[in-house]
Every structure is written in C-alpha cells, then in structure tokens.
Amino acid sequence: MLPVPRTNIEGIRPYKPGKPIEQVVRELGIKGPVIKLASNENPLGPSxxxxxxxxxxxxxxxxxxxxxxxxxxxxxxxxxxxxxxxxxxxxxxxxxxxxxxxxxxxxxxxxxxxxxxxxxxxxxxxxxxxxxxxxxxxxxxxxxxxxxxxxxxxxxxxxxxxxxxxxxxxxxxxxxxxxxxxxxxxxxxxxxxxxxxxxxxxxxxxxxxxxxxxxxxxxxxxxxxxxxxxxxxxxxxxxxxxxxxxxxxxxxxxxxxxxxxxxxxxxxxDKRHVVRSRQMNEAGKEFFYRELKKLNKVFFLKSFANFVFINFAVDSQEIFDELQRRGVITRTVKEYKFPNALRVSVGTPTENKRFIKALCEVVGS
Ligand SMILES: Cc1ncc(COP(=O)(O)O)c(C=O)c1O
Structure with a gap:
C-alpha cells in the first residue's frame, strides 16, 4: 500500500518543459549540432x-x-x-x-x-x-x-x-x-x-x-x-x-x-547586452515572417516576444518530430489547446536559417 496523495493532485498534469538538447541527442542519437528553439531563452547567452x-x-x-x-x-x-x-x-x-x-x-x-x-x-x-x-x-x-x-x-x-x-x-x-x-x-x-x-x-x-x-x-x-x-x-x-x-x-x-x-x-x-538581444530578436522575427509568408497553409502571429506562434493545417506533432530528426527542437503547444501549432523561439541568424530550411523540407515550400 502507498501513501494517499491529496485527491486534487491526481488530475494534475505536471508542467512539460521544452526538450533539452542533451535529451534529444541521447534519445535520437543525432550527430552534429542540435539547436533548441523551444523555451524562449536568449540565443546570445548570458551577458x-x-x-x-x-x-x-x-x-x-x-x-x-x-x-x-x-x-x-x-x-x-x-x-x-x-x-x-x-x-x-x-x-x-x-x-x-x-x-x-x-x-x-x-x-x-x-x-x-x-x-x-x-x-x-x-x-x-x-x-x-x-x-x-x-x-x-x-x-x-x-x-x-x-x-x-x-x-x-x-x-x-x-x-x-x-x-x-x-x-x-x-x-x-x-x-x-x-x-x-x-x-x-x-x-x-x-x-x-x-x-x-x-x-x-x-x-x-x-x-x-x-x-x-x-x-x-x-x-x-x-x-x-x-x-x-x-x-x-x-x-x-x-x-x-x-x-x-x-x-x-x-x-x-x-x-x-x-x-x-x-x-x-x-x-x-549590462544595457548593451539587452539592446543587442532586442535587436537580434527583432531581426530574427522579421526573417521568420518573411520566410513563413512564402509557405502554403501556414498561419503565424506577429509577436511582441522572442517566439513566434505558427499554426499549420495539420496536427503539429509530426512536423515537430521531423524537425527534431533534423536537429531542430521546437515546442508543440497541445496543452495550450493548439493541436496544430508550434511555438518557435527566435534564435541566432544561423539557427533561424536552419529552422526555416528544415521547416521547408518538412512542410514543402
Ligand atoms: C509568461 C511566462 N511567465 C513566466 C515564465 C517563467 O519564467 P521563469 O523562468 O522566470 O520562471 C515563462 C517562461 O517561459 C513565461 O512564458
């Protein structure tokens, strides 16, 4: 017999964080650099x-x-x-x-x-x-x-x-x-x-x-x-x-x-670091918008933050999996009641290009 937790604990689904790079490398055995655009972190790193x-x-x-x-x-x-x-x-x-x-x-x-x-x-x-x-x-x-x-x-x-x-x-x-x-x-x-x-x-x-x-x-x-x-x-x-x-x-x-x-x-x-981070984020979002507009059946929202919400015409799990196989970790948002969407953090210019290239391969340009 086990101790009985409080009744309302039973229905709680714990917070599901974006996948860490280490986990993806371990699970999929991916060689080559894996990039994480899943948790809205600053791609420039700490100041x-x-x-x-x-x-x-x-x-x-x-x-x-x-x-x-x-x-x-x-x-x-x-x-x-x-x-x-x-x-x-x-x-x-x-x-x-x-x-x-x-x-x-x-x-x-x-x-x-x-x-x-x-x-x-x-x-x-x-x-x-x-x-x-x-x-x-x-x-x-x-x-x-x-x-x-x-x-x-x-x-x-x-x-x-x-x-x-x-x-x-x-x-x-x-x-x-x-x-x-x-x-x-x-x-x-x-x-x-x-x-x-x-x-x-x-x-x-x-x-x-x-x-x-x-x-x-x-x-x-x-x-x-x-x-x-x-x-x-x-x-x-x-x-x-x-x-x-x-x-x-x-x-x-x-x-x-x-x-x-x-x-x-x-x-x-370190005000300079903040300004640089903001500028890189703005440029990254503009790049995302430009490239996403070229894709068929892809809807996205203009973002005030450092991530972009992208909705597809199909369940996003397969798109997420395919991107991950290509070494790009994004975030499904099913628990936020969006079964067809991904949330993608804005990365460095190189990471952003890599994401768009992988996405074009997966959903076709
Ligand atoms: C709206 C919002 N609030 C809070 C947090 C959590 O931030 P912290 O790392 O300070 O706990 C996040 C993280 O993604 C967030 O999106």
Whole structure:
C-alpha cells in the first residue's frame, strides 16, 4: 500500500518543459549540432558582465546566499524607482506565481485566466484545489472585458501574461487601464511581463502605474529571457509591501542562489547586452515572417516576444518530430489547446536559417 496523495493532485498534469538538447541527442542519437528553439531563452547567452560576476562568486559557494537578496533588491529599487519593501525575488518568476497561489487561494476560491495562457497558474490553482475559471481569448489575446465579467466574490487572483505565451500578442495600455480601473479591490491581479524588455511599442502598458496607484497588483519580471539567465532561475515581482509580506510567508528560505543573485545584479548593468538581444530578436522575427509568408497553409502571429506562434493545417506533432530528426527542437503547444501549432523561439541568424530550411523540407515550400 502507498501513501494517499491529496485527491486534487491526481488530475494534475505536471508542467512539460521544452526538450533539452542533451535529451534529444541521447534519445535520437543525432550527430552534429542540435539547436533548441523551444523555451524562449536568449540565443546570445548570458551577458559577459554576469559571467564575470559568477566567476567572482564561485569561491563563496560554501556560504548560503543572503536570504533577503539585499543587493539585487537595492539595484531593482534604483532601476525601477520602487521601494525595496515592494520587491520580492524568486526562483524564477514561476516560483512567484506559485507563492501567490499558496498565499491567497483557499480551496474553492477562483483564479481567472485566459484559456491559452502560460500554464503555471493553472497548475498552481489545481494544487491549491482552487476553481480555475478559463476565459476564451478574443482575436488571439486576452478578452479583458469577459475576464472582468467572470470575477465573483470568490475570485482571488486574475492572471494576465502580457505578452501571452504561447501567442506572443499583448493587451494594450488602454485596454489594461480600463480593466484595472474596474477590477474589484479584493482581487490580486498578476501581470506577468516575462518578455517586456523585448517590447518598445508605446501601446504596451506601464504596469508600474497600477502599483503606484496602490492597486492590488503583482507585476512579474524574469532574468530568464532577455537577460539570458534561465539556467540560474531568478525572477522578481513588484507589489504593495502587504502583498510582498504575504508571499514571503510561503517562500522557501534561500530560494535564490548566491550565483543567481550575483549574476542578476551584474546583468542589470549590462544595457548593451539587452539592446543587442532586442535587436537580434527583432531581426530574427522579421526573417521568420518573411520566410513563413512564402509557405502554403501556414498561419503565424506577429509577436511582441522572442517566439513566434505558427499554426499549420495539420496536427503539429509530426512536423515537430521531423524537425527534431533534423536537429531542430521546437515546442508543440497541445496543452495550450493548439493541436496544430508550434511555438518557435527566435534564435541566432544561423539557427533561424536552419529552422526555416528544415521547416521547408518538412512542410514543402
Ligand atoms: C509568461 C511566462 N511567465 C513566466 C515564465 C517563467 O519564467 P521563469 O523562468 O522566470 O520562471 C515563462 C517562461 O517561459 C513565461 O512564458
């Protein structure tokens, strides 16, 4: 006989990450370089400044990290003009989503999100035995009006990933301002801006305004994307100190490693790396759009992030498998209810060409 887990755990399907290169090489025995365009990582790698900071911290790894992430919070405070008491660092922004669910969701409470949004909030709500209220997207992005209408007295959290993963589209400043003006005060609105540093559009919301207006928001950012530190796991959130205090109660001690803290502080100083990454991403997306337009029966969305959502006329699993056989790892998005689509991260120019060449071979040009 085995110990019995909580009943609601049974139905949970764990998060399925993009396949690591090592696994594909092991499983398929592929010779030659395999490229990964599956997890929206920065193809330029970490900033050189972050790497130097990492080297400096290596001899200190026998010490636990500073639990309060003092330096990183001070740096973020100066960068964003937000009080350090309003900043929480996490083991990736995914941990901060989980902390919010742990801190706020009683069994039967509701979490409202789009049906196609990033998976973690859905999983965390299930862990908490909360009721997930999924709202269909409208024209490939959040239907904020309908999300607002879905809020009840039991709603504790609304989760909005902006850009939405895996679609790459955004809700505009105007739309989000209107939503935030009407959202009831008992609701914590999580605005997940994992890809915001890639965005230069004036239509993109300035979500710190909501924090400055004392709204109940948790604004999430990460070092996993433009800063190229996904392997170290570090993300951060802005919220009123009362909210940060609640999240702090369910936080694991020392959740952000000494290495992660040092690298993140240095990465924030490397503006050049961010600009280069953004420029390469823009050029890569333009290349994708140009090439994808030439293909028959292929639909794609213009993306504000560092990945492109591509929908085919057929089940995407076979296309995924064929690309993988050619050493190109992409991402199916079936669990996001898109059985015919792939999400493809923008790589280096060489990687992008390799993906397009492989895709032409697979689907015909
Ligand atoms: C919208 C969104 N939020 C959060 C994350 C997770 O980021 P982190 O690596 O900081 O946990 C991702 C990762 O792909 C994402 O797409």
């Amino acid at each position: 050189p400044r972050a790497l130097s900071a990492l080297r400096r911290v290596l001899p200190e790894l026998h010490y636990y990290p500073e639990d309060s992430c003092f330096q990183l919070r001070a740096k973020l405070s100066a960068t964003y003009k937000v009080d350090p008491e309003s900043i929480l660092i996490g083991n990736g922004s995914a941990e901060l989503i989980m902390m919010a669910c742990l801190a706020y969701l009683e069994p039967g409470d509701e979490l409202v999100m789009s049906d196609h949004s990033f998976m973690m909030a859905r999983i965390d709500a299930a862990i908490m035995n909360a009721r997930l209220v999924e709202v269909p997207t409208l024209e490939y992005t959040h239907d904020l009006e309908r999300m607002l209408a879905s809020i009840t007295s039991r709603t504790k959290i609304v989760y909005i990933d902006n850009p939405i993963n895996p679609l790459g589209t955004i809700v505009t400043k105007e739309a989000l301002n209107e939503f935030m003006a009407k959202v009831p005060e008992h609701v914590l609105v999580i605005i997940d801006e994992a890809y915001s540093e890639y965005i230069t559009s004036r239509d993109y919301p300035k979500s710190l305004d909501y924090y400055n207006q004392n709204k109940s928001v948790l604004i999430l950012h990460t070092f996993s994307k433009v800063y190229g530190l996904a392997g170290l796991r570090v993300g951060y959130g802005f919220a009123r100190p009362e909210i940060i205090g609640c999240l702090g109660k369910v936080r694991l001690p020392f959740d952000v490693s000494r290495a992660a803290q040092a690298a993140a502080v240095a990465a924030l100083d």
